[in-house]
Amino acid sequence: MKGEMMTSDEKIKLVEELCMTPGISGFEEKIAEIIKRELKDVADKIEVDKMGNLIATKKGSSKKGPTVMLASHMDEIGLMVSYIDDNGYLKFATIGGINDQMLMNQTVVIHSKNGDVTGVIGSKPPHVTKPEEKKKVVPYDEMFIDIGAKDKEQAEEMVSIGDPITFKTWFEAFPNNLVMCKALDNRLGCYVMMEVLKRVDSKATVYGVGTTQEEVGLKGAKVTSYKLNPDMAFALDVTLSGDHPGIKPEEAPVVIGKGPAVILIDASGRGIITPKYIRELLINTGEKEEIPYQLEVSSGGTTDGTAIHLTKEGIPTGVLSVPTRYIHTTVSVASMDDVENTIQLIVAAINSLEINFKYIFSILNTF
Template sequence: MAEYEFDFELLQELTETSGVPGYEDRIRDIVRRELEAHTDKVQTDAMGNVVGTIEGTSDYSVAVAAHMDEIGFMVRHVTDEGFVQLDALGGWDARILKAQRVQIHTGAGDVTGVIGSPPPHTLSEEQKEKDDEVKDLYVDIGLDAETAKETVNVGDLVTMEQTTVEMGDHVTGKALDDRICLFSILEAAKRVEDPDVTVHFAATVQEEVGLRGATALGVDLNPDLAIALDVTVANDVPGFDAGDHVTELGAGTAIKLKDGSVITNPKVHRRLRDVAESEGVEYQYEVLPAGGTDTAGFQNTHGAKPVGAISIPTRYLHTVTESAHVADVDATIDLLAAFLDTETGEHDYTL
């Protein structure tokens, strides 16, 4: 079984707890609990972003961010037959959703449902060839029509039902995007003591629908430096050429050079590299052709900011079986904590 230094039970709690964009209430409660134990003060803003601050000895401040929200759904309709139809919150590949269990979070409590998938031998050729879309899916909750309409309402939130487990040297489950990075900043917060600079550990909202929480928080915090953590693509599986892997599991934490939304500050990513090498932390570079993270949210608000990003290589993103290597998680926590411990506020990140 895998060997690792982190608190697996906390990771399980974070990943298995529900929290779609704009409705991160349950996960926010866990984050506040953890940050209150390890930071000097904790604040929540009007959008729901949570910030735990460790005061430094200088006015220089660093924001470290990971997002709380997971991709999910909102109920858009309950049919006359009692089936539930969905609207996506975040980017789903509808092909992977059929025959999956979900939790519908109603006012009276959570209700289990299953996304319907008729037997393949009963489908016509036209039905087999049709491209799946979220709007065409239905959730069967096992209730008659009248009871279903009394139980589920338009606007109820829906998340996938899945547990997080150890699998060889990996951990796998739902919502590793981005709870495994949220977990990493919480673990790093436990290690940072008496920093030279003020450190804001930020858990952001609504990343999956447009980096909205980080964009607002960049204005409110106005940090001198921002580091974002998110998962990144690891297509190191059959069917992909090596040049398309982006990152590889087990090769270390990933220092982002670019993605579809940001080009990180060269001086910041070089210092991340130097810290990794001096501390003996395994790392790799990330060049992501598309997609974006909270890094861009901080760069695009309240003036020019030096930004950097650390990513955890993850297979099968935006599914219920996202998988990461435990050694890469350890390396991410180690690099972030070491970077913050050695940040004096005197490094020149201007270009």
């Protein structure tokens, strides 16, 4: 199949394209176009809804087979122009969860109607920074972007209020099959979803969904899960990797290189509590197929899975995540080996589903 025939270099190039392509929350169109291109010869149907969610349907080999939704959010964190001052400097709002500390002195790209404009988030030089100021994190609303404009009039010719802003960075292939870039959260999930659709051969009909606005409220997943109402769903995302200095093992026990994380609970249960059947499906598949995986009980953030499992009468939902260092920064790091194992695990799990899925699920009485 197409996914299996791709060389290692081709896979890396596709991940690079996904990560380097801009698409903050609400502006995911270019990511949807990549997914559409990759799946046009794989899916039986591709559609984009009113919120910009992309839905690619691959029909199962049996009309009586279950339906499975794979949700991978397309959006990345970013900024938006909120004000232009008299001297041509820009103020901005943050879009998604951003630590103010990582913003200072970043190079950014403002995506305007006239084309991309490069800017820098400026700061005081150390020569005039007071000792007490050096110890404080500057809040984002005290920062500004310098685009080289001489005044407000020139700046308004270059950019407009409401223009989305992404971080200007690069993609790097590290040793040990690691990759570094912005937006690994969640372009890795998008890549996993596409590869699963390319490889899966199941009785089940699979919906590959690129969701919008996950970083600002799981919005796209709420809409698409209501529309599709699948028998079961999986959110494909990334999770914190606790294998670097500054994190205690008990804070983030999942690490890079040991396979995807099967999420048992996230947000201390305020998010998803994975149903027994879904949990056992993933764990048993991993054991049977000898695919490495890790288990995670998280007190931190959540994913599209939270919105999906509360839709209509309830949709049995699981979350499978790629361990990633430095999430929500411009220098996230993850393993392509973990990505591949994520793909293999979810493909094997879906391929194992039988026509009597609903009957088995009702017997287990787990949801």
